[in-house]
Structure formats: structure tokens, C-alpha cells
Amino acid sequence: MTLEIRTAGPEEFLAVVTPIMHYFGRKPTPEFTERFAPILPPDRMHAAFDDGNVVGSGSVFPFETSVPGGFVRAAGVTLVGVLPTHRRRGILRGLMRAQIDDVHERGEPMAYLWASEDALYGRFGYGIASFSGNVEVPRERSAFYRDFEPAGTVRFLEREEAVEPFMEIQRRAAARHPGMFVRTREWWESRRLADPEWAREGGGEQVRALLELDGRPAAYALYRLHFSAERGIPNGFTNVIEAVGDSPEATRGIWRFLLDIDWMARVRAALLPRDHELFLLLREPRRLMFDQRDGLWVRLVDLEAALNARTYKPGEPVVVEVADEFCPWNEGVWELGPEGASRSTGEPELRLDVSALGSAYLGGFTFGELARAGRIEVLREGALDRADALFRSDRYPWCPEIF
Ligand SMILES: CC(C)(COP(=O)(O)OP(=O)(O)OC[C@H]1O[C@@H](n2cnc3c(N)ncnc32)[C@H](O)[C@@H]1OP(=O)(O)O)[C@@H](O)C(=O)NCCC(=O)NCCS
Numbered sequence: 426m427t428l429e430i431r432t433a434g435p436e437e438f439l440a441v442v443t444p445i446m447h448y449f450g451r452k453p454t455p456e457f458t459e460r461f462a463p464i465l466p467p468d469r470m471h472a473a474f475d476d477g478n479v480v481g482s483g484s485v486f487p488f489e490t491s492v493p494g495g496f497v498r499a500a501g502v503t504l505v506g507v508l509p510t511h512r513r514r515g516i517l518r519g520l521m522r523a524q525i526d527d528v529h530e531r532g533e534p535m536a537y538l539w540a541s542e543d544a545l546y547g548r549f550g551y552g553i554a555s556f557s558g559n560v561e562v563p564r565e566r567s568a569f570y571r572d573f574e575p576a577g578t579v580r581f582l583e584r585e586e587a588v589e590p591f592m593e594i595q596r597r598a599a600a601r602h603p604g605m606f607v608r609t610r611e612w613w614e615s616r617r618l619a620d621p622e623w624a625r626e627g628g629g630e631q632v633r634a635l636l637e638l639d640g641r642p643a644a645y646a647l648y649r650l651h652f653s654a655e656r657g658i659p660n661g662f663t664n665v666i667e668a669v670g671d672s673p674e675a676t677r678g679i680w681r682f683l684l685d686i687d688w689m690a691r692v693r694a695a696l697l698p699r700d701h702e703l704f705l706l707l708r709e710p711r712r713l714m715f716d717q718r719d720g721l722w723v724r725l726v727d728l729e730a731a732l733n734a735r736t737y738k739p740g741e742p743v744v745v746e747v748a749d750e751f752c753p754w755n756e757g758v759w760e761l762g763p764e765g766a767s768r769s770t771g772e773p774e775l776r777l778d779v780s781a782l783g784s785a786y787l788g789g790f791t792f793g794e795l796a797r798a799g800r801i802e803v804l805r806e807g808a809l810d811r812a813d814a815l816f817r818s819d820r821y822p823w824c825p826e827i828f
Pocket residue numbers: 445448481504505506507508511512513514515516517518519539540541542544545548
């Protein structure tokens with residue numbers, strides 16, 4: 426095997442995504458290029474070639490991602506795959522090496538991803554950074570805990586007219602939700618509002634609904650109806666692809682609209698964060714049947730730049746010793762304080778792997794939780810509380826789509 430790992434050229438686009446598409450049981454078609462070319466620069470696609478043939482690849486979407494108190498340039502890792510003919514020969518490791526070095530050189534402080542399998546990325550310094558989950562609620566058990574008077578108006582939009590208002594709402598929402606990347610126009614057009622037949626899973630066409638409050642765009646929903654009935658009694662469901670409001674009032678409004686769509690027996694939604702408003706809005710939250718699993722995985726590629734891109738709550742500094750086998754430039758002793766992170770000559774009070782910092786970075790896990798699981802070694806009493814006071818985030822991480 427003569428293996429070469431390098432970035433792709435534009436003409437290699439389809440060949441490069443072949444390995445991951447193999448696992449979806451399909452060959453990439455030109456439609457795939459249409460969907461991905463506007464948002465995935467070829468020089469962000471790394472591929473492994475065996476005798477000139479692509480046998481593995483991994484790519485990166487260049488994102489601007491929300492972190493507590495700000496935004497950071499982030500590498501959204503995607504489309505990772507190695508053909509079964511070449512598995513377990515270190516090709517994923519080689520791709521991750523090339524990719525992370527490239528991300529580092531480009532000055533993107535953080536990388537993050539959704540993992541196909543949760544055992545894969547810890548070895549490369551990624552830490553589990555959030556849980557997210559699915560809900561399915563019978564409509565007749567979906568009342569809010571108290572009467573709700575809907576405000577504003579909801580109307581349906583064609584794809585082209587949805588782009589502007591949805592983009593505006595999502596930008597405002599992203600600022601409040603760590604982990605959410607700001608969607609560009611191209612992303613809306615070629616990804617989120619695309620409605621290919623194969624993605625419908627038996628449901629109807631994608632519906633785009635806009636809630637306006639006082640005449641301005643305040644919330645949107647993307648959903649599809651899966652109609653079915655038995656002996657005339659409906660047993661289909663509304664599948665909420667995504668519902669986002671730019672204020673608590675707007676979020677309540679769009680969800681009441683979705684839960685009240687007639688003729689459907691149930692309402693389903695996926696990838697909701699643990700702190701979603703619905704849990705406290707419903708009179709019977711148990712009926713949501715919330716079913717959660719690991720969501721985002723975060724890798725601090727440039728620890729100092731990443732930690733300085735977010736804000737902290739007031740508090741006392743804490744000195745931590747970080748191990749980072751895959752990116753040794755992050756290793757050493759750091760002081761974390763209300764102003765951010767800097768190298769320190771102080772005595773370490775906590776000892777941890779960079780993956781644990783990735784878990785805490787967006788605010789999804791506390792240092793206390795990580796220490797209780799043995800992922801942080803406590804060298805001085807009180808240090809965990811100080812770290813947690815600094816890193817506390819107002820919202821739980823949320824990314825409403827798998828990229
Ligand atoms: C997962 C996948 C990319 C691994 O590629 P690979 O080239 O076989 O991986 P490597 O040989 O480089 O293995 C790197 C390390 O990961 C481990 N590993 C690889 N796949 C693993 C899996 N599915 N579960 C647990 N560990 C795994 C290897 O044992 C090796 O461990 P080491 O660091 O201790 O030596 C490949 O099996 C694949 O394409 N799977 C299907 C698609 C997929 O899941 N893609 C990921 C999308 S997020």
C-alpha cells in the first residue's frame with residue numbers, strides 16, 4: 426500500500442466523499458456536489474489515496490460558532506470515512522493528524538463534530554460537550570402548564586422568501602446558544618432549506634413557517650407532516666425538523682403552533698438541548714419521552730485562543746495542568762481567570778486532559794461532574810468550585826442540526 430494524504434482539488438470532490446457515502450449505501454451524484462460545493466471548500470477536504478484511489482477522507486466546514494459570551498472560528502468536522510477495504514490501518518489517525526495541523530495553521534481555535542460512534546474521537550483530544558435528545562408527544566397531552574394566548578401571526582413561506590427572515594432569526598438565536606454556528610446564506614440555500622426526496626423518510630414536503638411578532642420576524646419552524654390514519658382515525662405525526670425563536674415569547678409561540686396542527690396524532694422533534702423551554706412549558710413533560718445521547722464533541726486546537734474567545738463569570742482564578750498528547754503545543758500549566766487564559770508558573774490545582782477542557786468549554790459539563798467521573802485530578806481543595814464559578818454558562822450548548 427502506497428498511501429498519500431493530501432487535500433483535494435475541486436475536480437476530485439465526488440471521489441473524495443465516496444468513502445463516507447459508501448456507509449450510506451450510495452454513490453455521490455452531481456446533486457451532492459450541488460449541495461456541498463457552496464459550503465465546503467475543496468482545500469478543507471483531506472483524502473487518503475492508495476495508488477491514486479481515494480480510500481478515506483475527512484472534511485471541515487469553516488464555521489463561526491457561538492461560545493459563552495461570543496463567537497469563535499471553528500472547524501466543523503464532517504464526512505469522515507475510511508473504506509472497509511482499508512480499515513484499521515491508521516488511515517483515520519493520519520487524516521485526523523493532517524486535518525488538525527491544518528486547522529491549527531489556519532488559526533481556527535476549536536474543532537467540533539457529531540460522532541458516528543462515541544468511542545472514536547476521545548483519542549484525538551475531543552471531549553463530549555453536550556447531550557441532546559429527541560421528543561415525541563401525543564398532541565392531546567401537549568397542553569402548556571397554563572393558558573396561552575398566541576400573539577402575532579404565522580405564515581408559510583416559499584424557499585426563496587424564507588432565507589432572509591430565517592437567517593436573521595438564526596443569527597440572533599445563535600448568540601444565545603453556545604455550540605450553534607451562524608448559518609450563511611449558502612448554508613440555508615444548499616443545506617437547511619434543501620428538501621431532497623431521499624431525506625423525507627416517508628413524510629411530506631418541507632414546510633417553512635414564520636412567526637412574526639409586532640410585524641417583525643421572531644421565530645421559524647421547518648417541519649414535515651407524516652400523515653396516516655387507520656379507520657379514519659389519524660395516527661400520523663408532525664416531524665419538527667427545527668424550531669427556533671429569538672426570544673422566550675417567540676419560542677413559546679412557534680411551539681404552540683406546531684403542537685396544535687390538527688389531524689396529526691403526535692409531534693416529534695430531534696436534537697433538542699437539555700434546557701429546552703418545552704420541558705418546563707408542558708403541563709406533562711414526562712409525555713415528551715425525552716431520549717438523549719451524546720451530542721457535540723469539542724476539541725480545543727489552540728487552547729489559549731479558544732479559552733480567550735469566550736467570557737467568564739466573575740470569580741477567582743484557578744491554575745490547571747493540561748496534558749495533550751495529540752497537540753503538544755497546548756500542554757503545560759495555565760491560569761484560567763475571569764479575563765481568560767494565560768501560561769502560568771504557578772502550582773497546578775487541577776490536572777486534566779485537553780478533552781476534559783473541551784467538555785467544559787461550551788458550558789455543557791461542569792468541572793465537578795468531570796472530576797466525579799475521574800476525568801479531572803483535584804490537587805487543591807476548592808479549585809473545582811472556582812473553575813465552575815468561572816465557566817458557568819447561562820445556556821446549555823445547542824446545535825440543532827447534525828453537520
Ligand atoms: C471509523 C472509521 C473512520 C475508522 O477508520 P480507520 O482508518 O479504520 O481507523 P484507524 O485505523 O486510523 O484507527 C484509529 C484508532 O481508532 C480506533 N477505532 C477505529 N474505529 C473504531 C471504532 N469504530 N470503534 C472504536 N475504536 C475505533 C482504532 O482501534 C485506532 O485505535 P488506536 O488509536 O488505539 O490505535 C471507519 O471505520 C469508518 O469509516 N467507519 C464508518 C463511517 C464512520 O463511522 N465515520 C465517522 C463519521 S463521524
